[in-house]
Amino acid sequence: MAAQQGMRNSALRVLEEALGMGLTAAADTAEAVAAEGAYYLEQVTVTEASEDDYDYEEIPDDNFCIPEGEEDLAKAIQIVQEQATDTYILEQKTVLPPKHAVPEVIEDFLCNFLIKMGMTRTLDCFQSEWYELIQKGIIELRDAENVPDVYTQNMFLENENKNLKKELKQHKQAADKAREDLLKTQKERDFHRMHHKRIVQEKNKLVNDLKGLKLHYASYEPTIRVLHEKHHTLLKEKMLTSLERDRALGQISGLEATLRHMEIGRSYTVPEIRVGHSGERENVPEGPTQKCLREAREQNKCKTKMKDSTKDSEFPVDIKPDPSQNLCKENLGPSKFDYKLNNIFRLHELPVSCIAMHPRKEILVSCGEDRLWKLVGLPEGIVLLTGLGHTDWISDCCFHPSGNKLATSSGDTTVKLWDLCKGDCILTFEGHNHAVWSCTWHSCGDFVASSSLDKTSKIWDVNSERCRCTLYGHTDSVNSIEFFPFSNTLLTASADKSLSIWDARTGKCEHSLYGHMHSINDAIFTPRGHIIASCDACGVIKLWDFRKLLPVVSIDIGPSPGNEVNFDSTGRVLAQASGSGVIHLLDLKSGQIHKLMGHESEAHTVVFSHDGESLFSGGSDGTVRTWS
Structure with missing residues (x-):
């Protein structure tokens, strides 16, 4: 019994030394006891740890800064509140976990401790000797005492302390990075603010220049309007002159045809009509041909007067076109x-x-x-x-x-x-x-x-x-x-x-x-x-x-x-203006359909040129498009 009591006291002593001095001291003490073979009692007083004696590193409050310039005051108040909340969390006492419902015995505590520390050889020695004593009846399991809760609480606090140190390090790194980002953002803000001021100055300068140019070019608008009106008048006169020329050519052709039909004989010649500088015809003797021409004109005038008196026109006899x-x-x-889109006239x-x-x-x-x-x-x-x-x-x-x-x-x-x-x-x-x-x-x-x-x-x-x-x-x-x-x-x-x-x-x-x-x-x-x-x-x-x-x-x-259809001059191609904006070309000989895509909206009308080389279409957007 004395040997058993000594063995138990020795194990308790090893446990206390392992918990108090560390893993190495506990192992040395266990080996010394096993070597001496002598066992003695030592009174150990286990006291609960009142406070954690770890000295926390004070974090300088460098991150706190009130936003400068025109920043919102609400943002500064929010930063102060967040820092106060963080301080309150850090100052709170660590809440210890509740005690286990089932106390942990010394045997399990030692095994778990040795496994955690990786001392496999010590664990093997302990287990072999422990179970050998149990088999011999020297130690009974019911005599084994429970491990005090203070040891488990100390281990839990150590783990929590390590985790807090790790989180503290991460938060310090994050704070440093945030400080760098803040400085970088402030520099970019200052740069963009300066750039914005420069752009505003340039914009004001351009606005002033634009106003000056508008005033400068406003003086040219009356001149441009007058020139445009003159240009339009000249184009109109040109067109009217062209039409008058065509009408004169038609009258000349009619007169020549009348002269050919009314010519009496080859012996008569048409005297030359000479025009003076004043534009009036010179007096020349009237020949037989001129006389007949004058009589024909008078008869034509009489017919015209008769036609004017009746007014109503007569429908001509149907004349079929020359096939x-x-x-x-x-x-x-x-x-x-x-055809391809060539031009757009608005x-x-x-x-x-x-x-x-x-x-x-x-x-x-x-x-x-x-x-x-x-x-x-x-x-x-x-x-x-x-x-x-x-x-x-x-x-x-x-x-x-x-x-x-x-x-x-x-x-x-x-x-x-x-x-x-x-x-x-x-x-x-x-x-x-x-x-x-x-x-x-x-x-x-x-x-x-x-x-x-x-x-x-x-x-x-x-x-x-x-x-x-x-x-x-x-x-x-x-x-x-x-x-x-x-x-x-x-x-x-x-x-x-x-x-x-x-x-x-x-x-x-x-x-x-x-x-x-x-x-x-x-x-x-x-x-x-x-x-x-x-x-x-x-x-x-x-x-x-x-x-x-x-x-x-x-x-x-x-x-x-289909809004409108039209044939080309040969009658072999039919064009259709579609409501979808597509111009469809139908080949009457082969039956093929070709599509011209170019109108942005509905196509209303389509027409071919006289030679068939061009196509013109009008749409709902107010434009006339040329295809060639």
Whole structure:
């Protein structure tokens, strides 16, 4: 029993030394006791640790700073509150964990301690000797005492102290980094503040310079306006001179033809007409030819006076176009399809509704919803003449066969005729009850036909200045009207999904064509007149045989509406202006469809040049685009 008591006291002493002096001292004491083989009692008093004697390093409060300059005071108050909270947390006493419900015995404590410290050899020696004594009955397990809680609490506090030191080191590093970032940010702030002041100064200088330039260039605006007006006047005079020249050339050609027909014999010669410096003709003897010419002129004047007395014009006899000319054009070669966007003319502030080509010159006229029509010279796009007279949007326009007059239709229910030599409105036809959608000239130049929203079409006599006939028959708006080339036959397209063919002399409907499922927006003849092309509000194009009055083919390129269709001079290519902004080109020979992409919005109208090398289209953005 004395040996057992000595062994127990020796183990307790080793435990106290290991807990008090450390791992190395405990191991040395255990070996010394085992070597001496003598055991003695030593009174050990275990006291609870009252306070942690660790001296915490004081952290200098260098990070606290009140923001300078114009920083918000609330931010400074927030920083003070955060630092006060951190100080309160650090000053709080560490709350010890509650005691274990099951006390730890000495044997388990020693094993755990040795495992934790990595003393495997000491652990093996202890376990072998401990269990050997238990097997021999020298030590009983119930006699083993529990380890005081103070030791476990000390170990817990040591671990917590190490973790706090580690966190303190990390927070110091973070504080140093934050201090560096703060200094860097302050330097950048000062730099950007200085840069901002410099930029503000430069901006003020530029504003002052801009004001000075505006005042400087304001003095040039009246001069520029005057020069622009002179330029416009000169262009107008140039165009008028060109038209007068063409008219004079036509009169000369007519006089030459009359002279050739009225020449009596080869023995008579035309005396030379000499013009003096004053511009007046010199007195020369009148020969027989001049006498006959003067009599013919007098007879012509008498006929003109008689015609003026009757006023009403007579419809000419139907004259079919010469098919050989169109056949020659069709046999020239393959049609052109590789058009590319070449130029954009911004002519109107509102959408362009119609484009028409001059019958002889490289001139086009564009009409817009801004109530203006403009005569434009090609290819530069110079505005030669501007017409203003309608009180509402202009829907359509058409050149007189001679090219010296222009007819326009408008939403103000009128049709106006314009003299291009003077640029003035010479005649206004009033009679429709609603907006007029379309207008067209007869090939003789004495009649104008118009179609309206009031479900009727009218034929106007230019000489008598009155409506000669009103065409009734459609049950909805008449959207398009077109004369058959060199004849008295009219073609109308209506929102009632039908096409009608009329005799302009009697005003009767000769035939109607049905096949469209939606409102027909436009219809047109080929140059030879043997095919009719029509398009409707869902993008369906139909081709009709005018000789048999039967449909030929139907092509659906919708769902965007087809606003207008037009043939080229050969009649082999059909162009359609689509509501999607795409220009579709249909090859009537191969059936292929080509697309021209370039309009940013809806395309309203399309027309070919005389030689077919160019294409012009107008859109809802107020522009006319040139494709070549």
